[in-house]
Amino acid sequence: AQTVTQSQPEMSVQEAETVTLSCTYDTSENNYYLFWYKQPPSRQMILVIRQEAYKQQNATENRFSVNFQKAAKSFSLKISDSQLGDTAMYFCAFMKQTTGANNLFFGTGTRLTVIP
């Protein structure tokens, strides 16, 4: 079974500063994907960034980047130049390549507040 752990229930950051959200996972799979989803107050689930496990290079999407450590099974999200619109719940998620996006395993979430 796959498990995803987010150990920071809540975090806050000053506007324009950088913040890192932590995620660890446990799996015996070799081929998989990892994701960060953002859930603003509107409740919509928004894909922020994805990482293929076979790629050593860390994924980046504008102000969002990840630190993927496969051996340590760690997948943290760094948000640079934080903006008020980044205030949201963030979920780390795991997907086996064999089952596709039909079976996602989520962490418990980190509520991020960006302070003006």
Place this chain on the structure above:
Amino acid sequence: EAQVTQNPRYLITVTGKKLTVTCSQNMNHEYMSWYRQDPGLGLRQIYYSMNVEVTDKGDVPEGYKVSRKEKRNFPLILESPSPNQTSLYFCASSSPRKGKTEAFFGQGTRLTVV
């Protein structure tokens, strides 16, 4: 516009009164699934479907039913709702094609069972 549509968005019901939450997608996706979101627990999968007439249990299926008679629709049925099913529910769809890794989520349904 590609989307997953859930209805209703909010629902308050009484214990034992059967209800259905509908989910429809317009992307011709084979895969569809239901999740519930609870504070401190994240999202947990209830049921999923790999295609028409093919469904399977997720991690928390007790008290729920699903059906997949058409590719675009995947309703979630609560035959006899109980207060512990008060939750935020999400439907999602995705493609099984190689390289297609994104799940598309509906807007969520906030269910309260009193």
